[in-house]
Amino acid sequence: MTSTDSTDLLDIGEVIEASGVKASTLHVWEKAGLIDVAQRNGLRRQYEPEVMTRIAVIVVAKRAGFSLDEIGDLFTPGIFDEGKTLLTSKLDELRQRRDELDAAINGLEHAIACPASSPFACEGFQSTLPDVLPVT
Secondary structure (H helix, E strand, O other): OOOOOHHHOEEHHHHHHHHOOOHHHHHHHHHOOOOOOOEEEOOEEEEOOOHHHHHHHHHHHHHOOOOHHHHHHHOOOOOOOOOOHHHHHHHHHHHHHHHHHHHHHHHHHHHHHOOOOOHHHOHHHHHHHHHOOOOO
């Protein structure tokens, strides 16, 4: 535990309320070494106030598709000393996903506007099929 006064610590209920993250998720993140319990008050976990920043980073990283192991790597001291290849790789993945989502959105918008009775009768849909395969 650091030198933070116990009155400055956040109870798990406060962390849950402020973050919207479930207790079970916090426990998983603790087990993965992503957040630390400062102390316990009976059975209730107490956290340093800085845990909120750490939780926010975890949430952003999870939304970006990072695994818990990858997030743990991001928290490793000196991780960027040799470059930011992990971030670059994830950015490339996100751009690929964005392109796939854009294509899906365009397809749905076309299907909604298309007067054809089914996708198989739609020339616009049929014209997109060569771009779908092979799956990568």
